[in-house]
Amino acid sequence: MTAEEPQSARREHVTPTATSNAPTPRAPARPEASTLRSLLPPLLALAVTLVAWEAYIRAAEVPLYLVPAPSDVVAVLARTPGRFAAAGFTSLIEALGGLAVGAGAAFAVAVVMAHSRPLERALYPLALLVKVTPVVAVAPLFIIWFGFGAAPKVLIAALITFFPMLVNAVTGLRSVPPAALDVFRALDASPWQTFRLLRVPASLPYVVAALKISVPLSLIGAVVAEWMSGDGGVGQIILIANSSLDTASLFAAVVVLAVLAVALTGAIALVERRLLSWHESAEVQ
Amino acid sequence: MRTRLFAMLLVGLALLPACGAPSAPRTAAEPTPTATPRPLRDVTFIAGFRAQANLAFVAAYLAQECGYFAEEGLRVTIRHSAGQDEHLKLLLAKEAQFTTATGAQALLRYADGLPVRAVALWGQRGDQGYVARADSGIRTPADFKGRSVGIKSGIVPAELRAMLAGVGLTTEDVRLQGVGFDPRVFVQGAVDIYPVFLGNEPFAIRKTGTAITTFDPADFGVATLGLTYLAHADVVRDDPTLVRAFLRATLRGAQLAAERPDEAVAATLKYADGADPAQQRYLLDADLAAAKRADGMGRASADQWRALQATLERYGVLTKPVPAPGPFEGAIIGGLYDAQGRLR
Amino acid sequence: MRAACARDGGAVHVPESSAGSSPSASPAIEVRGVTHHYGGDDGLLAVDDASLAVAEGEFVSLVGPSGCGKTTLLRAVAGLLAVERGTVHLSGDTPRAAAAAHAVGLVAQEPGLLPWRTAEENVALPLQLGGIDAERQGEVRAALDRVGMTEFARFRPRELSGGMRQRVALARALVHRPRVLLMDEPFGALDELSREDLCVELLRVWEHERVSVLFVTHSIREAVLLSDRVVVMSPAPGRVVAEVPITLPRPRTLAMLESEACAAAVREIRAALGRLPAEVT
Numbered sequence: 001m002t003a004e005e006p007q008s009a010r011r012e013h014v015t016p017t018a019t020s021n022a023p024t025p026r027a028p029a030r031p032e033a034s035t036l037r038s039l040l041p042p043l044l045a046l047a048v049t050l051v052a053w054e055a056y057i058r059a060a061e062v063p064l065y066l067v068p069a070p071s072d073v074v075a076v077l078a079r080t081p082g083r084f085a086a087a088g089f090t091s092l093i094e095a096l097g098g099l100a101v102g103a104g105a106a107f108a109v110a111v112v113m114a115h116s117r118p119l120e121r122a123l124y125p126l127a128l129l130v131k132v133t134p135v136v137a138v139a140p141l142f143i144i145w146f147g148f149g150a151a152p153k154v155l156i157a158a159l160i161t162f163f164p165m166l167v168n169a170v171t172g173l174r175s176v177p178p179a180a181l182d183v184f185r186a187l188d189a190s191p192w193q194t195f196r197l198l199r200v201p202a203s204l205p206y207v208v209a210a211l212k213i214s215v216p217l218s219l220i221g222a223v224v225a226e227w228m229s230g231d232g233g234v235g236q237i238i239l240i241a242n243s244s245l246d247t248a249s250l251f252a253a254v255v256v257l258a259v260l261a262v263a264l265t266g267a268i269a270l271v272e273r274r275l276l277s278w279h280e281s282a283e284v285q
Numbered sequence: 286m287r288t289r290l291f292a293m294l295l296v297g298l299a300l301l302p303a304c305g306a307p308s309a310p311r312t313a314a315e316p317t318p319t320a321t322p323r324p325l326r327d328v329t330f331i332a333g334f335r336a337q338a339n340l341a342f343v344a345a346y347l348a349q350e351c352g353y354f355a356e357e358g359l360r361v362t363i364r365h366s367a368g369q370d371e372h373l374k375l376l377l378a379k380e381a382q383f384t385t386a387t388g389a390q391a392l393l394r395y396a397d398g399l400p401v402r403a404v405a406l407w408g409q410r411g412d413q414g415y416v417a418r419a420d421s422g423i424r425t426p427a428d429f430k431g432r433s434v435g436i437k438s439g440i441v442p443a444e445l446r447a448m449l450a451g452v453g454l455t456t457e458d459v460r461l462q463g464v465g466f467d468p469r470v471f472v473q474g475a476v477d478i479y480p481v482f483l484g485n486e487p488f489a490i491r492k493t494g495t496a497i498t499t500f501d502p503a504d505f506g507v508a509t510l511g512l513t514y515l516a517h518a519d520v521v522r523d524d525p526t527l528v529r530a531f532l533r534a535t536l537r538g539a540q541l542a543a544e545r546p547d548e549a550v551a552a553t554l555k556y557a558d559g560a561d562p563a564q565q566r567y568l569l570d571a572d573l574a575a576a577k578r579a580d581g582m583g584r585a586s587a588d589q590w591r592a593l594q595a596t597l598e599r600y601g602v603l604t605k606p607v608p609a610p611g612p613f614e615g616a617i618i619g620g621l622y623d624a625q626g627r628l629r
Numbered sequence: 630m631r632a633a634c635a636r637d638g639g640a641v642h643v644p645e646s647s648a649g650s651s652p653s654a655s656p657a658i659e660v661r662g663v664t665h666h667y668g669g670d671d672g673l674l675a676v677d678d679a680s681l682a683v684a685e686g687e688f689v690s691l692v693g694p695s696g697c698g699k700t701t702l703l704r705a706v707a708g709l710l711a712v713e714r715g716t717v718h719l720s721g722d723t724p725r726a727a728a729a730a731h732a733v734g735l736v737a738q739e740p741g742l743l744p745w746r747t748a749e750e751n752v753a754l755p756l757q758l759g760g761i762d763a764e765r766q767g768e769v770r771a772a773l774d775r776v777g778m779t780e781f782a783r784f785r786p787r788e789l790s791g792g793m794r795q796r797v798a799l800a801r802a803l804v805h806r807p808r809v810l811l812m813d814e815p816f817g818a819l820d821e822l823s824r825e826d827l828c829v830e831l832l833r834v835w836e837h838e839r840v841s842v843l844f845v846t847h848s849i850r851e852a853v854l855l856s857d858r859v860v861v862m863s864p865a866p867g868r869v870v871a872e873v874p875i876t877l878p879r880p881r882t883l884a885m886l887e888s889e890a891c892a893a894a895v896r897e898i899r900a901a902l903g904r905l906p907a908e909v910t
Contacts (some may be wrong), residue, residue, distance in 0.1 A: 065397075179738075231465075
């Protein structure tokens with residue numbers, strides 16, 4: 001600094017303060033309180049729906065073999081909770097296995113497709129074929145090839161979750177900000193470094209979004225596979241309940257599925273909050 | 286498209302002579318048809334499975350094609366179940382007036398307190414059994430021991446338990462394996478003993494070149510019943526005329542099927558597009574054999590139903606009491622036959 | 630003192646470096662006869678036989694209207710594109726070799742920060758890519774201090790303003806002590822006050838570091854305030870039409886923007902921009 005320092009020199013060393021386009025600083029959050037408060041509206045809506053449903057069934061004397069009342073469903077669940085819990089657990093494991101296999105395979109294929117446009121063009125029709133193949137056609141073949149047990153059901157669940165994850169992962173892996181890519185290249189980053197440090201983290205929001213879509217799909221896949229083989233899990237309960245007109249058990253099975261779906265999606269939301277707090281889509285507390 | 290229409294025309298023409306020779310002559314006491322047509326009643330019949338040559342279905346197909354329904358003053362819509370057991374629900378909701386169900390299903394739903402009655406019993410013996418590959422060394426139920434036995438929908442049928450009990454075995458002595466509805470798992474050897482509809486899958490399995498041994502529970506002293514016609518209890522109680530009309534038309538159709546099974550298959554093919562005529566014929570023949578009854582097709586005795594009830598109770602399939610008078614309403618169909626077992 | 634610059638286009642010259650190194654040493658950046666089309670051979674001609682040089686420790690701005698190819702030239706120097714014709718060297722190395730030697734720092738108009746990393750993790754990136762582990766913490770801290778972002782080290786990009794993000798980008802570009810700093814309209818997305826703040830910040834940092842800088846901008850005043858020399862390019866196809874030395878004393882201050890010397894330089898540059906390029910023989 002020279003001797004004659006004009007008044008404006010004081011402005012020379014400007015510490016960054018909240019300028020006109022600065023965002024609000026972080027405020028401390030109380031997660032427990034806000035979670036509870038956010039749960040209230042849906043719980044309230046659910047309660048109102050259940051009460052209305054029960055009232056209508058009673059008033060219109062709708063027979064049990066057509067539609068059960070919520071009290072009937074609760075009674076069935078209370079009578080044999082172990083049966084529903086065990087079936088739910090079986091379906092859950094199959095669904096998770098399918099999710100892992102399907103999402104894993106999809107991500108691997110996506111990595112290939114993201115790095116090579118010719119390969120993407122070559123593989124995309126095959127991926128579409130996987131998507132539109134009806135489970136009904138494929139399930140018996142899987143049972144023949146992979147035997148009874150969990151394998152065919154996991155594979156069917158994987159089949160259903162494959163496509164949404166593939167599409168999202170390819171988009172995500174390509175969604176790197178070009179300026180960041182330039183910086184990587186100017187720093188002579190290797191392809192592996194670019195993949196590991198840039199593409200994979202950039203793809204995470206898309207991957208998590210695909211997981212949220214895939215969770216209910218994987219459950220449906222597992223249940224449909226069980227339903228076609230009559231071999232345990234929630235799908236078997238649905239099959240038996242349907243053929244004996246046991247609508248209460250049928251709806252109870254659906255409740256079990258809904259609980260599983262909500263729990264899984266909630267788990268993913270937790271993971272999301274942990275991993276993706278940096279993303280624009282995350283809530284600003 | 287044109288050839289299909291032509292073929293249908295040919296079949297229709299072929300049926301005309303068949304239909305035109307009624308073998309159940311009307312008695313002189315019947316009123317002569319009046320000049321003015323009676324108003325037709327709309328009836329829905331929903332078969333409990335997809336279109337195929339089960340006698341219970343064929344009876345309706347022929348009654349439709351030959352105008353027997355019309356002669357009874359009925360305008361019948363024939364529908365088929367999509368396989369989701371919705372036909373029972375439709376019957377209970379009175380969206381359909383008649384449907385089919387096995388004797389066991391009729392009994393179980395009746396015991397559940399549902400307002401259903403069986404008004405005709407087509408299968409005097411059950412139509413479900415088991416198959417094993419001919420080279421597997423399984424020749425009798427005693428050979429089931431230690432082998433894998435498929436069960437559909439996760440339910441262990443009473444027939445299986447009864448067959449095993451007959452040779453001193455229980456389900457603990459076999460390996461139960463949930464199977465789907467595709468017999469290829471059996472053909473590929475994934476399961477040793479496979480549950481089938483005896484008139485159906487064995488034919489298809491033999492077509493794959495696999496030699497099989499069939500096991501009919503009735504051969505081992507197990508009391509089961511085949512398909513019935515099911516109606517809503519309210520209809521049976523308040524409108525027996527409708528039931529009588531429907532049964533009369535379908536019984537005439539069944540008789541025609543017994544006399545001219547080829548035409549019966551042709552009529553079935555109109556509903557079951559693309560089915561194998563040979564397989565349909567095989568199925569019809571099996572059902573016709575199971576329907577033979579001295580005092581007239583479709584009838585049943587209280588003893589038969591009691592025997593079925595005993596079997597189901599013994600093996601834990603039926604756990605509720607069966608209120609009187611039981612699921613079968615025999616009076617209406619009984620009134621259609623004379624003492625010699627001929628249709629009046 | 631700065632060497633006199635040629636006023637008519639295309640001549641290559643190697644100015645004496647103010648750091649006093651031997652005049653025959655390779656310049657920090659040397660661009661010779663570069664020609665390049667947008668989008669392959671059939672596309673628009675972006676740059677036409679352009680040449681310029683930046684001496685060691687010199688701050689050179691590249692100004693011109695939009696589409697004059699200045700970004701293309703900068704990207705060529707950064708090794709982000711290969712030119713069709715002509716040569717680019719950084720202290721005698723090819724751009725790729727210079728990148729491999731971690732001799733280049735790049736700041737673009739978009740900060741290009743990784744949103745999932747904190748400010749300090751972003752600044753650490755060049756060291757991480759180069760496999761330099763041990764001194765990392767200290768270097769990162771120092772770089773953040775230099776741009777005045779110490780207290781925001783743990784903040785994520787989405788919690789920072791545009792100006793703050795560019796400061797972090799600048800720190801990242803300097804943390805690995807490159808020989809050359811390339812900047813492509815880095816303050817273009819900011820409001821005027823932030824631009825001024827960041828110019829001051831850049832000057833202060835540069836006084837400390839004395840890297841060789843090639844600074845692309847379309848703001849003439851900014852170019853005059855920051856540079857030792859301003860290279861002027863014509864509209865597309867871009868050619869170098871003038872090089873204007875800036876004789877303002879260092880260290881520069883914002884007040885100098887009001888001076889007559891500054892106004893003169895601005896006039897000269899404007900005149901050069903209004904001129905047609907000289908015929909190429």
